[in-house]
Amino acid sequence: MAKLELRRVVKRFGDTTVCNGIDLDVEAGQMVCLIGSSGAGKSTLLRCINLLEPIEDGEIFLDGSDISIPGLDPQSVRGRIGMVFQNFNLFPHMTALENAMLAPRRVRGLSRAQLQPEIENLFEKFGLADRMGNYPDQLSGGQQQRVAIVRALAMRPEVMLFDEITSALDPQLVGEVLDVLLLLKQQGMTMVLATHEMGFARQAADKVCFLKDGRIIEEGPPSALFDTPQMDETKAFLSRALK
Amino acid sequence: MTRIFALAAVSCALMATTALADGHCAAGKTMTEGKFTIATGNPAYYPWVMDDAPESGKGFEAAVAYAVAAEMGFAADDVIWVRSSFDEAIQPGAKNFDVNMQQYSITPERDEVVDFSTPYYSAPMAVLVSPGATDTPATLAALKALKWGGVGSTTAVSKLADIVQPDGDVLLYGDNADVNAAMSANQIDAALFDLPTALFLSAVMIEGSKVIGQFPADAGDDLDQFGMLFEEGNPLKTCVDDALAVMTDNGALAAIEAEWLQDTTGVPLIK
Amino acid sequence: MANDEAGGLSRRERYEKQQRRRSSLIAAASTLIVLVALVVLVPMAPGWEKVQKSFFNGAVLAKSFPKLLDAFKINLMIFAWSAPAIAVLGLLIALARDAKSPALFPLRIFGAAFTDVFRGVPVILTVYLIGFGIPGLGLPRPWNSPYIWGSLALILTYSAYVAEIFRAGIDSVHHSQRSAALSLGLSERQVMRDVILPQAVRNVVPSQMNMLIALQKDVSLLSFIGPVEIFRQAGVFKSLLANFTPYVGAAIIFLIVTIPATRYADYLMARQTRERR
Secondary structure, three states: OOOEEEEEEEEEEOOEEEEEEEEEEEOOOOEEEEEOOOOOOHHHHHHHHOOOOOOOEEEEEEOOEEOOOOOOOHHHHHHHEEEEOOOOOOOOOOOHHHHHHHHHHHHHOOOHHHHHHHHHHHHHHOOOHHHOOOOHHHOOHHHHHHHHHHHHHOOOOOEEEEEOOOOOOOHHHHHHHHHHHHHHHHOOOEEEEEOOOHHHHHHHOOEEEEEEOOEEEEEEOHHHHHHOOOOHHHHHHHHHHOO | OHHHHHHHHHHHHHHHHOOOOOOOOOOOOOOOOOOEEEEEOOOOOOOOOHHHOHHHOOOHHHHHHHHHHHHOOOOHHHEEEEEOOHHHHHOOOOOOOOEEOOOOEOOHHHHHHEEEOOOOEEEOEEEEEOHHHOOOOOOHHHHHOOOEEEEOOOOHHHHHHHHHOOOOOOEEEOOHHHHHHHHHOOOOOEEEEEHHHHHHHHHHHOOOOEEEEEOOOOOOOOOEEEOOEEEOOOOHHHHHHHHHHHHHHOOHHHHHHHHHOHHHOOOOEOO | OHHHOHHHOOHHHHHHHHHHHHHHHHHHHHHHHHHHHHHHHHHHOOOHHHHHHHHOOHHHHHHHHHHHHHHHHHHHHHHHHHHHHHHHHHHHHHHHHOOOOHHHHHHHHHHHHHHHHHHHOOHHHHHHHHHHHHHHOOOOOOOOOHHHHHHHHHHHHHHHHHHHHHHHHHHHOOHHHHHHHHHOOOOHHHHHHHHHHHHHHHHHHHHHHHHHHHHHHHHHHHHHHEOOOHHHHHHHHHHHHOOOHHHHHHHHHHHHHHHHHHHHHHHHHHHHHHHHO
16 A cells, blocks of 8 residues: 555546546655656646545545545644645744644644744754744745744644745755755655656656646656657657756 | 985985985895895704794894894895805805804804804803713813813813813814713713803703703803804994894893893802 | 046946036035925915914924823823734734634634724714713713723724735635645644744834834824814813814924834835845
């Protein structure tokens, strides 16, 4: 049984079908990268897994139990699946530390004092120890994105979803954020990424899926998908993306 | 000779179309030659003007107006009525009336901005109480304890502070109707009006209210005297004053007052 | 090198300095011309003497000013208890209108009806209807006081406006903030309270400041139902002295309070625009 299983997931916005029957298995500790052009359905798929968007058809299993049953309270599931967004989406009225503490305090019912050691530890680990008291607009893009990752980790999720988290960063800041992902992989975090960083996907992913028009066209280990793609669409995309 | 006679006839005919003979006091002093334009309130109230119809000559001020006009040599048909608000009348600038009659109390301050005729009525102040306070004795001590209201634009406000000196804050309103509303809502117990207004309100406007007393006419330093209002410096004032003097001397004014304001008796003096 | 020239200013800096000096001179000159025109021309108008006597009478102002100030305390008092109530009720109405649960549907309808009605009726009518109407039902003293019901009329009317501003503020918070908060496992209610509202409130502070300034002026409408606040006190002086100067005095007192408040609101607004850029 995989950690996360998607079966024939369909998502529509009005007449537009954004995910058109997606099957995907993510094993515990695996890093899966979703690649493909903008509009292929990568981000929407991540939002469906996090239950931010209800799916029209299909099932999503976390540890073997269906989390996509209509009417299920999404709150408990979201605590187990962390998500990080392209534009960081930090809460601008809170310091970095308060951003990270809000959800554990409210959802897990812990006090600031109880949380302090654990969260400070996270900030230290990601090189943000001296930034905890800063507000988001006092931080660089790379720092903000790392705070956003800390914030998601503070809920102790079992799976992490990353939605193009380096796309809004200046090129010289991309590295510091990708390093964080490598660190998480080392620690055995199960991760699904939507990304345009082909080099990173090739180097770090356990599995790469190429999406087009809401379908997974081709999937496999990075060496296979990048070096010997089978499908014409994959070849065309890669030749453009790697140019 | 016949020509001269014809000319005289024509000039006689011409003169007949202007109402006033040469040498008459008001000649050349009214807004419209030969007409006497009088302003009243909008609407005008009993007992000053009956049924809001000043043309009828019924009601105290309407009757005085026609009597003064007649004394000045105007026919009833030459009296033109217009309406005006209080503020319009005391603003600087040109007026749309020769005289304005709507119970204007004569005060030195007002007199600096506009002109007043000699008084045509002297009104004592009276106390109107709400249905819940009709048992209040007519003594100053009892009156002080009441919750007082009044119309903010009248001289009653300063009289209230000078004579009654209420224990609590006074509530003030824009017009009689609002005082009525406040009395109906039991927000005030009593209000100070000139006697005719108080009688009118108790009889017509505020069900169950009562005029429990009047202040002696010499109470306080000044009596509320009503005068006709003119634009500052209007030469017509002397003509109106003359007419009023004649009517005061021959008792005509007193007769009109007796006819329209006779109820002024029967309300006890406040001790 | 341009920097070696006199004063150590660059070519561009010298040019800009010259331009600045020129605009200040022009501004000063045009202001002077307008002032001279006002001071010289207005008194030449034929009615000026009468107007001056009626509206700008020093003796009348001196006589009425202390009492006007005293009456203004009543305005401040009514303002002081109305403003917090308006903030609370306005926020509740805004939240009611955005309530999503079907059980709260009646609340949503109520919120919509409330804002429609109270924004649609002139304040003075609401003051009259509530100020005289509800006490007219037969409430005992002191519960029929015009201060209570007049204030309530202001509170209801202003809450309707304030609620709409709060709603605009809630809408102004980007939906990605909501997504981020939900993805952390927060409930809808927690998202609103901890993430959306604090930002929404901060975004609308300048607009709400303008509402406070408007409220400060509209407190005077309570004079219609009895309280002798500054507008009524000025009216009493006007009738007593047949002179409009007390109104000018009241206007001066209002301006002393509202001009700094208006400037402050504008400053907040400008700062917020700068931050958003």
